[in-house]
Amino acid sequence: MxxxxxxxxxxxxxxWGARLxxxxxxxxxxxxxxxxxHLYETFQQAQLIQLRFNAPVMTSMLSGRKVMHLREMxxxxxxxxxxxxxxxxxxxxxxxxxATTHDPTRCLALTIxxxxxxxxxxxxxxxxxxxxxxxEWQLNTxxxxxxxxxxxxxxxxxxxxxxxxxxPFKTFFIKNTLRELIVRLSQTQVxxxxxxxxxxxxxxxxxxxxxxxxxxxITRNLSIDELxxxxxxxxxxxxxLFKSELGISPAQFILTERIRxxxxxxxxxxxxxxxxxxxxxxxxxxxxxxxxxxxxHICPRDFKRQLAGLN
Numbered sequence: 150m151x152x153x154x155x156x157x158x159x160x161x162x163x164x165w166g167a168r169l170x171x172x173x174x175x176x177x178x179x180x181x182x183x184x185x186x187h188l189y190e191t192f193q194q195a196q197l198i199q200l201r202f203n204a205p206v207m208t209s210m211l212s213g214r215k216v217m218h219l220r221e222m223x224x225x226x227x228x229x230x231x232x233x234x235x236x237x238x239x240x241x242x243x244x245x246x247x248a249t250t251h252d253p254t255r256c257l258a259l260t261i262x263x264x265x266x267x268x269x270x271x272x273x274x275x276x277x278x279x280x281x282x283x284x285e286w287q288l289n290t291x292x293x294x295x296x297x298x299x300x301x302x303x304x305x306x307x308x309x310x311x312x313x314x315x316x317p318f319k320t321f322f323i324k325n326t327l328r329e330l331i332v333r334l335s336q337t338q339v340x341x342x343x344x345x346x347x348x349x350x351x352x353x354x355x356x357x358x359x360x361x362x363x364x365x366x367i368t369r370n371l372s373i374d375e376l377x378x379x380x381x382x383x384x385x386x387x388x389x390l391f392k393s394e395l396g397i398s399p400a401q402f403i404l405t406e407r408i409r410x411x412x413x414x415x416x417x418x419x420x421x422x423x424x425x426x427x428x429x430x431x432x433x434x435x436x437x438x439x440x441x442x443x444x445x446h447i448c449p450r451d452f453k454r455q456l457a458g459l460n
Contacts, residue, residue: 160250161192165313173245174198179312181323183265186312187258191248200241204260205290207334208233209297209305213254216244219292232301234293234334237263259308261327269331279339280382280390281354286335295337298396304330340395355380356394360402367406368430373399407431408444415453422449 161169165188167177172192179186185204197218215227219241227233235241248254266288273286297305304326311323343350343357347364350357359380363371376399377387391399411429414420423434426449431437441449 161253163190164255165190172250174200174243181312181320181327183324184259184261184327186308187260188309189254189256189258191245191254192250193245193248195243195245195248198243198245200243200258201238202235202258202260204237204262205266205288206235206237206239206258206260207330208235208256208258211255211257213245213252214247215254215256216246218242218244222292225294230297230302232295232297232305234288234290234295236290239292257305257309259305261331265327266331269328270335273332273335277393280356280394284354286332286339288331288335289338293338295334295341298333298337300333301330301337304333336394336396343395355382356391359391359399360395363399363403364406367403367410368428371403403430404440405444408441411437411441411449412445412452415449416456418457422453425449 161172163169163175163177165177167175167188167190169175169192173195175190175192177188179188191213209232210227210229212229216224217227217233218224219235220239224244245254270286270288277286279286295301307326308323308330311319311326316322343354343360347357347360351361352358359376362379363376373384373388377384380387382390388399391402395402397405407429411425411431414425414428415422420428422438426434426437429437431440438448438450441447441452445452447455
């Protein structure tokens with residue numbers, strides 16, 4: 150790796166106050182009993198930099214762009230807002246096509262002991278079993294790429310702060326934050342399977358069946374009583390399990406599905422905002438507009454105008 154010269158030292162600045170020994174994958178490592186946090190910064194373009202860890206690892210992009218080369222996957226852009234789970238001893242080869250001293254690439258790599266992951270998942274299955282007894286919570290670390298939701302982003306930010314601070318409760322706080330992160334990641338993987346591979350699970354998982362039923366009947370007025378009856382569960386049990394595995398309440402899910410359908414309708418130049426309203430299950434244009442804005446942070450009319458401008 151190229152060592153820093155005098156000019157580079159003056160230009161390259163670490164975001165974490167770490168000593169700069171190299172322009173490529175300069176690393177600050179912080180340790181805990183169950184995990185290590187590695188903070189990386191790269192200040193110049195580079196290709197096929199090799200990296201591997203001796204424990205399961207979650208990497209997250211903080212700034213800039215990488216191109217990742219992993220076994221059994223086509224090379225892909227890796228950008229902020231994304232995380233990648235890998236098993237121990239998995240080789241990564243990394244390109245840094247855009248990194249400069251003024252616009253470095255920054256990421257974290259969080260290694261967590263196999264034993265700590267197993268203990269956390271075992272306790273999760275014991276305390277909060279999944280809706281189907283044949284299914285279990287697990288954490289898939291085999292080249293698993295995910296979009297960070299707000300909870301996962303918040304937890305990774307919190308871990309960076311906890312690892313770096315001087316606090317007598319530091320070890321305790323890190324351990325509990327790691328446990329929550331493992332649970333959130335497991336929830337994300339289950340939710341992704343139920344929402345994006347629904348047809349594969351409709352005959353074996355009641356929640357997958359309910360997701361499919363909601364989508365097929367999205368324009369109808371769907372009640373918790375009807376949905377819990379279809380799932381053969383009490384209302385309270387259905388509500389708790391739905392939120393546990395999908396991360397949102399049934400009512401919130403129905404709303405997001407209606408907005409998703411409305412966006413598809415609005416993309417049709419022949420359809421109006423009123424068409425999108427009633428064809429996605431709303432019975433009031435005002436209610437539709439308010440709901441659309443609450444989720445998409447833009448009113449449906451402006452959303453349609455933006456699509457027209459892009460086209």
